[in-house]
Amino acid sequence: MERPADMNTLSQILEKLRLKGLDNEIKMTDHGKMQGVGFNKIYNPDDLTIIKTYRFEGDSDPGDNSVLYLLEDKDHTIGYILDAYGMYSSQENAGFDEFLRKIPTADRDLQELLS
Template identity: 80%
Template structure:
């Protein structure tokens, strides 16, 4: 059985989320709101909780630095936000980082999600 600690690559974690039906990528809209895969899923920071953060660093290219935020919404649905970080962030302006800073965090063991 594969445990979260055994998952060392971004693609492994994203595949595990997909297999569990938790592949709801949450992205920032042009209007500064976060939206899930379903168009009606619009989130404010207080609607989400960051339950786990993974950071990935490329072996040779700083542009390969990526952070994966696994989130739970107020209805108990799991989703994720994916972003390059640092100067290579894929989100321009301060809206994205301001939104992330407002999301409460609750670092949880994700064993129950991935088992």
């Protein structure tokens, strides 16, 4: 049985999502809610579930640290939120961290989904 290639970098995971048609980015709006960029849905925290979190650390630059949250909405649409973490966070909206903390989590094995 052939083993799928390891996904060690952010770009590898984003490319896998793109190839599977799951590259639905979700961003914080100016109104404190999350919006699906390409599919125009507005979300409250209870509309989403974090199904996997990936953290990436730059070899030499702390500014390269990033986190990728894979999410599923109530319609079973898979999307993601991408952010730097720590003091390098790219989220300017003060409610981002609070919104993220309110999203329930269900750490799932996504090997089938991404392989």
